[in-house]
Amino acid sequence: MNSVTVVGPGTVVVSFEQEPMVVTQGAVAIEKDRIIAIGTFEDLCATYPRAELLDAHGGLILPGLVNLHHHFYSALARGLDPGMPMHDFGEILKGLWWRLDRALDTQTVRLSATLSLADCIRWGCTTVFDHHVSPSCLGGSLNLIADVVREAGLSAVLSYEISDRNGHEEAQAGLEENLQFASDHGKSPRLRSLLGLHASFTVSDTTLEQVSKQRPADLGIHVHLAEDQLDAKLSQERYGQTPLDRLDHFGLLDGRALLAHGVDLGRHDVSRIAESGAILIHNPESNSNNAVGRLDLEAALSLGCTVGLGTDGMSSRMLGSLRAAFLGVRAGTGDPTSGFDTVSGLLHANSRRAAQIFDEPLLGRLSEGAPADVIVIDPPAPTQVTPANVLGHLLYGVSENVVRHTIARGRILLKDFRHTTLDVGEIAAQALAASPALWERFRELDT
Template sequence: MTDAIIYNANIVTFTRENPYHPGKALLIEGHKIKEIGEYRDISKRFPKTRRINAQNGFLLPGMINAHTHLYSTFARGMMIEVAIPTFPKILENVWWKLDRALTEEDCYYSAEVGIIESIRHGVTTIIDHHSSPQFIEGSLDVMAQAFQKTAVRGVLSYEVSDRNGLAGAEAGIEENCRFLKKLETDSEPLLRALFGLHASFTLSDNTLDKCAQAGHDRKAGFHFHLAEDRIDTEDSWQQYGIPIHERFTQREIFNTKSIVAHGVHLPEESFPALADTKTTLVHNPQSNMNNAVGCTPLLNLYENNVFLCLGTDGMTPDIREEIRCIPLIQSHHHKIPGAGLAVSKTIVLENQSKLVSNLFGNSIGLIAPGYQADLIILDYSPPTPVDEHNFFNHLIWGMSRSKVNFVMIDGRIIMKDGHLIGIDEQRIYERGRELARDVWERFKKLN
């Protein structure tokens, strides 16, 4: 980490006022952004500060992935030889077998490879939701090691579930508690923790009570799947006789630091429970399409003041793909061109930053004085003019596919000229491929 001046940059700030500064310079002091201005003026005042030439690239805030599963990295290329007609069957035949096949080393390398791919796509903050039933105790420490090695900002949790028996649920609760307590005493500026849960339909009242109490004792937010498929909402009525949101409101699990993913089948009567508690709902459009669970009622949620963010759910390391997908899926679903543009802007330009700033207690996710220096430079040559009015359209339809050349996190250069600094990618990928073969073999043997 060192003070720096990034110059010859087209700066997209994501701020409401002055969102675009073509051909300007950015002054960074330590971990934070100091000012935007003319290169001649800044360089004159700080003659000894390190220079970084953006080469007329586009300088943006680092991207934020608000919900993903790094343990799914080794699923890419895995052949599934059975028909999977429903979402519950996908869980049973793919994801719940894959996570049971993971060892300690698998957890580390699937995380490290996934993080490296995220960096290469301009992601500087990852909110992960982890599961490895055969390696629970210490699993979040292993995940944390991968984040620390790559110097990426991360929020970690372990998903508690009853699907692996009472002992598995208890171990998951303990792992969340242990890691939350560890971060209370250890100074980890780039790491935070939430209390992870799987989903309502895999959590008994008894387990949910224990999770709620343990999380409240640590003053934690919670991170879990909510109404991704109809099975979640139907199970709540069939097993407990109440709408799904009541299971969580009764236990005060919704709160300003809590994150729920998907909400595809969340009934409208549940919206106030999220809006009133300022709980974050994370949209994962490509995963929802891939699993054929439906389309999140994003516009209705938005109109009802639910705080919305964006994740990939492990489908891709590139959150920019998901940014592009928001207006596409909403336009297709509502049969109205451009239906999702307004909510896309709110999510990308405002809410992603607000979520991470709240979790870390710092200003993160915008290019403005006082914000943490989480930055990326895109090699984007626009075919049409870019200005303060149309930059978001360029972000969706052009920058979403452009190459990331430079990444800085918390004032530290992580990638420059397309090369990750201090990371042996070849060795990591080679070992990852070796481990993936073993994971696939174990996967095939599981019932």
């Protein structure tokens, strides 16, 4: 059996950098888990005459997408009525998410992860950073999710959300879960870890000190920061410092940190994040849904901050999140000429951070020697794609289109719109059967 696969013909866009190289009538050659060549379809077929062909039908051939902030555990909340008013961010947390996470059991943790990973595959996301929490089945929950990641065929960076909101004993258990998973999977090619924290206002000084002392030097944090004014307000009231000051005080603000949201940050704090080398993760759809405002993306970038992109569990559709970020800039500035320069580097920043964590310098690029993370988006572009207009195609067309093929580390996970590693019909049936009991446990929990 020939081990080389040629993906084409189509329009190849080699990266998400500004004005990337574009190959028309192009193709990608893959052997095992690596890309071995990029070129025209004609040339690659001549070079590898016995290769298997994965027909791109003229579609757009892109690097696999990276999602820097997801919440798999939220998948079974679709259609759930909290049964109480939720007028602000604090009430949303207490009335919905902090009840749902406590209602999860091992079955629904696994189902939630499987549903989310199936969606990632369907939308061309080949590397995903998940921020998990399930207090009622905490121990071993990251390994449970890791098993599903392996089954699905994606790459993932997992963390457990440490919080004192249910008591310090649970916070300690969360720390132990993170450290054990990091120890088990430190150099795994497709599974890596970060140290998860909920947010400053629910993590005590005692817990942060323990995290600081026990965290390995090469293990970054993954935390919600300034998602709403509530974070700063309660952090000041409870601990006498701002959320960013607390992270800095305990030595957690560094170049490996992932800081989700940043909606309520001032310019001085954004400058400090830029100096630290941490990455700020914009989640535009979630921020709109929770009515917490929006990250001042333009200011953050002007101050030298690296900004990436996530979905915060709202979906797994990264190109939809990119479009939402773009439209948010236009709505926020009132300037119909704005947005292109502002969002042009978000997907590339995601790829660079994933490349750092996986020790894969070429991750997120279609180039010789890179991990074979490749997606094909259908249908073919109706107008010419050039290095100068790739972003316009992504925002105004491709973000609304469907993924035909998803390939992760050389393994075809979606072929001609159909999953190959997951039985999505069976998963949906299992979720439909399990969700009533989950929702009933949810309703029995108070806030």
